[in-house]
Amino acid sequence: MNVLEVTDLRKHFPIRRGFLRRIVGHVRAVDGVTFHIRKGETLALVGESGCGKTTVSRCILRALAPTAGAIRLSIDGSVVDLATLSKRELKRYRRHMQMVFQDPFSSLNPRMGIADIIGEPLLVNGMRSADERRKRVGELLDMVQLPRAYRSRFPHAFSGGQRQRIGIARALALNPSLIVADEPVSALDVSVQAQILNLMLDLQDRLGLTYLFVAHDLSVVKHISDRVAVMYVGRIVEIASTQSLYERPKHPYTEALLSAVPKADPRIRADRVILEREVADPANPPPGCYFHPRCRYAQERCRVEAPQMEEVEPNRWVSCHRAREISLRGVQ
């Protein structure tokens, strides 16, 4: 069963200039993104800064109103299209999708105690009884492996890793159908990163959670995700299961991205694919395939015709004219 189905999602931000603030163009931050997430799985959305991965996650949470497209969320057997709902209608559904933020320091209110931070979503959604809330907050603290005695403390008393646990407990409070985690470990030290990743894996196994995991770090993504979608300039260029994407990438950008990650072993100082030039401007993308100016496999066709998503193997979607003919290097 699919918890989330995103179809042809677009988010264009207008560029305004001059005294009359006329619209002179659009930044196509997200430009036709389609994917789904099954119940109990983790889909990772990866890409470099400016590729639109955060904009996708914010559209799904309806922190932004999408320009076009559908965002279908299954809730207890029925399906709602979040993209078209008004703010008022959305209120009923917000409890089903929760967010874990990147920065554990700015995402917790410093004036609220931990019990209030975790209990607030319960209160807002109608759990009036203080006793019930207290009980649920206790359970949630157990789940994220924080001592119940910490409930009366304030955020400043916690380290980055502990704060991220509190953020996760808050997201779990209402048993959401979908958890969107935007770079949840990138602000943490490596030794603490591992604790949070393991916790997220554990909770998923125990509670059957569904994650959309937005990240730039391909090593972190490998440890948490079942499937990976790679984004480049507002579009998904490749989507596949983690294993096959890392071992046998089908899109030249995925290959370059994998090869650029420094491997923590001095014996494999790989001869890597170094991309020339810079990421295309989403307000003024090149014609044809957006990646062609940096692609070493580009041909005439790539310069004029934009590739479409194609299922090159079962459950492997790639947007590249040459996906079937070129063989690319992955990481084993």
Next chain:
Amino acid sequence: MPPTPTVENITAAKVNNAPILSVRGLKTYFHLSEGLVRAVDGVSFDVRPGRTLGLVGESGCGKSVTARSILGIVDPPGRIEAGEIWLYGATENPTAAPTNLAALPPRSAQMRAIRGKEIALIFQEPMSSFSHYYTVGNQIMEAIQEHSNATRKQAHARAIALLHTVGVPQPERRVDEYPFQLSGGLRQRVMIAMALACDPRILIADEPTTALDVTTQAQILDLLRSLQEQRGLALILITHDMGVIAEMADDVVVMYLGRAVEKGPVDDIFHAPRHPYTQALLRSIPSILAAPRTKLATLGGSIPHPFNRPAGCPFHPRCPEFIAALCDNAVPPVLTEADGREVSCFLHGGRP
């Protein structure tokens, strides 16, 4: 075409094994009203021409303060309390007597002559380390004119040549642009050009790629490597990323809470780590080579607050091999083992 860059005509310094910078027992403390922070607490290492020394550790381990101590730019109330920083020779006079940088007043003319000229620094955040009000060309020219008698015109030509060397496209145009007009990767290239302006012998790169995307990081690391080969630069690379260390370093110093816990050649550090912290750190890093959805070994607890520095070995509260009544009482000495590697842990000896 820009004029032939003079920098490229310089033959790479002869790579020999004698260190050009030796840090011995460096201690840099911050005297704050809330208490004393021992940011760097007894760190020693050697820097050799043509080689890369990696300083690696998590936040608060003192790696950046070590770099700032070398250049005499520790922000007050921090100051060097003890230790020596010997700089051997000088660009003009290679046989000159070594200078102890730790003993030079930070604002002295002598220190100013060394900063930028002998030892240059690349900062982490290229946006905040440039001035917004001057063109990048102006900022590079300032560094050139500070250390030479070049005229404005000569300095301008040299700035263009430097931008060309570091791979900035259309350097004649870019030289007159402001930092905000450049992308992160280009800004970091300009930063490197500025650091190279006076042909330093030692380049300190403090998290040079942390703010960059992986593909840009690969470009910048590649650039640093080729510049090092061309010029025989001694590189001190400071990072928290073990992947970058594995990729770049020849020798590695692993730091934890101001102390160098382990030091050795890069291959040994990764394939035969001796200190429990290094071992735990290596096990806990997410790897792109791992099988999907595998749990990582974790290191319990978190890095202590600098005001709550544990007694004895600073790592003992998190250490899986903690020996009661020993590790929490005494600070383990730095032991030099038979193969030249250094480790600071009672498991390897030095018990009182």
